[in-house]
Amino acid sequence: MPSGPDDPNDPNDLDGLARAAADGDREALDRLLVAVRPDVLRMSARFLPNREDAEEACQDTLLAVSRGITRFDGRSAFRTWLHRIAANRSRSTYQALRRRFEAEAGGGPMPDVPDQRRTSVVAGTRLDLLDALEAIGPELAEPVTLRDILGLPYREIALLLELPEGTVKSRIHQARRRLRDRLTDSLA
Numbered sequence: 001m002p003s004g005p006d007d008p009n010d011p012n013d014l015d016g017l018a019r020a021a022a023d024g025d026r027e028a029l030d031r032l033l034v035a036v037r038p039d040v041l042r043m044s045a046r047f048l049p050n051r052e053d054a055e056e057a058c059q060d061t062l063l064a065v066s067r068g069i070t071r072f073d074g075r076s077a078f079r080t081w082l083h084r085i086a087a088n089r090s091r092s093t094y095q096a097l098r099r100r101f102e103a104e105a106g107g108g109p110m111p112d113v114p115d116q117r118r119t120s121v122v123a124g125t126r127l128d129l130l131d132a133l134e135a136i137g138p139e140l141a142e143p144v145t146l147r148d149i150l151g152l153p154y155r156e157i158a159l160l161l162e163l164p165e166g167t168v169k170s171r172i173h174q175a176r177r178r179l180r181d182r183l184t185d186s187l188a
Helices: 014-022 026-047 051-071 078-104 121-136 138-149 154-161 165-187
Strands: none
Touching: 014 026, 014 051, 014 078, 026 051, 026 078, 051 078, 078 121, 078 138, 078 154, 121 138, 121 165, 138 154, 138 165, 154 165
């Protein structure tokens, strides 16, 4: 029998696999995690410049999906739900790595300027952005991350965050302004 839309046996139907996994189908969950791993790793790498750090965030995301799949209610597309988890887990992984570095450095903070011998300009910029996102708080960081880093449309973000679209646009505008101020201040 050919597979088609809403068929949990079709590996291309992530929404069908997610619904089946949410209903307790362990095989569907396994297939879902295998299917999304490459995308999750790419999303994590958008946040974390170091491959090993992105791998750690990817694993954290897949674990969060597997533990939280029963909360996927299908109101948004599975990919939209996955983007939110990947963004949050990537930011959390960065925060944990930062705390680990500071503990290993005897309580000293991470260097303000990345070591140029071991960090590219792009990677250093991403680290600055992650620090700035942490500083503006999750209420603003989450919508701007979903929009500007992962490229979700406003409508999907509003559905995912259960907010009116106008509120999402306002928070993204406010977040961009605060990020611009923080990033500009760090250059001065």
